[in-house]
Amino acid sequence: MKKTKAKPKVNRKELLVSNDYSTETHLIYGKAFTEKWDYSHHLVPPITASATFRLESAQRGAQGFVDFAHTIEGKEVSKKAPIYIYDRLGEPNKDLLEDNLALAESGDACVTFSSGMGAVSAALGILSAPGDQVIAHRTLYGCTYELLTLWYPRYNIDVKFVDLVNLKNLERAITHATRVVYFETPVNPTLELIDIEAISKIVGVENKKRKKQNQISVVVDNTFATPFGQRPIELGADFVVHSLTKNIGGFGTDVGGAVVGPLWSRDRLLLYRKDFGAVLGTKNAWAALVYGLPTLATRLRRQQETACEVARFLSGHPKIESVNYPGLENSKQHALAKKQMRDFDGNFAPGSMIYFVVKGRTPEDSKRRGEKLINFLAKDAYTITLAVSLGNIRTLVEHPGSMTHAAIPAAEQLKNGIDPGGMRLSMGLEKVDDIIRDLREALNKI
Ligand SMILES: *Cc1c(COP(=O)(O)O)cnc(C)c1O
Secondary structure (H helix, E strand, O other), rough: OOOOOOOOOHHHHHHHHHHHHHHHHHHHHHOOOOOOOOOHHOOOOOOOOOOOOOOEEEEHHHHHHHOOOOOOOOOOOOOOOOOOOOOOOOOOHHHHHHHHHHOOOOOOOOEEEOHHHHHHHHHHHHHHOOOOOOEOOOOOOHHHHHHHHHHHHHHOOEEEOOOOOOOHHHHHOOOOOEEEEEEEOOOOOOOOOOOOOOOOHHHHHHOOOOOOOHEEEEEEOOHHHHHHOOOOOHHHHOOEEOOOOOOOOOOOOOOEEEEEOHHHHHHHHHHHHHHHOOOOOOOHHHHHHHHHHHHHHHHHHHHHHHHHHHHHHOOOOOOEEEEEOOOOOOOOOOHHHHHHOOOOOOOOOOEEEEEEEEOOOHHHHHHHHHHHHHHHHHHHHHOEEEEOOOOOOOOEEEOOOOOOOOOOOOOHHOOOOOOOOEEEEEEEOOOOOHHHHHHHHHHOOO
């Protein structure tokens, strides 16, 4: 049978240009859409800044809502372009970043959030409910600690803090109500390490005895090591959370967070983000995608070399009590560091963070000298800035006890290894000789 030639469709574009709506209205719509949009040929993805998306038919709109958070049915992970509806549900910059973060962490899925804390609370939020128990390492980033101590009791979620360095403590702490084992490694700020593989094995054995709905998930905050230096999912963890504000963003310009996890969690995380609303801004996603991730390995390699030299300098200095840096051969957990802190090529990757304690006659004296040291640095150092946050191209120093970890009561801090005179140093990209010069000069004055 001879094919009849299809009737040419009404050209809506032409119609919109030539219509007789007012110029004023045209200035809002222009041509309504344009052929100048050639997305797939950009060298870098353009920043999208569209809170909502044009739907050319009711059917497309309806399909978009059907597809949203239906990863498991495979609709949205199919090769077809997603139907975007509204930024809070998803949009191209975030989706691209999420794909790349999942790849970097060897995870199946990633959902981004407006901050690291947005990501931490979402990961814990989808994994726990009233009556459940979360087991967490005793030392945590201050706001994570406060999330678990100020808010979780109100939701009737029990939180048990244990020292996860000692694996026996985990075995003892697990109960039928346990749903999450949560920790950072290296720990912020002490740089203590927790054996991801060993923890995951213990949880794996326990999970074998449990029904699907009672499984325990291992969640690792990988902010300090970054995926360049450690990939917890490869070591058996279920989830990784990140503050993109730190080394993944890398330049200190944008706040953001991410959760990487198994495919089943993607829909729940998307729904959680949609309803709790901690959605990553498109411009922040774009910065991490275009500047942060592509330079991560280069920055980390350099920062790590610097950290090794600075850690060596500090540990040989008479005014320093102790230095914790996983790259130091005499560090207590060097063997564990060598086992789990590995870059994409398998090289040892001890990271860019250092924790050190200033010497003092008493803890108070150590604190006083530490404060003196950072005040000298804040005033006189060219290459070291007193500021919280970390993972920046600039070297940053801070006093965790009174700053990032101030939410943890002083007595708890002491018990959990946060020394009164403890300082956290985040290496930047400056020349290492300059950084050491500034440190030496400040140390000479205390
Ligand atoms: C900074 C930080 C967070 C929180 O991230 P924000 O982006 O500031 O919300 C969580 N965990 C660790 C280890 C951090 O250093």
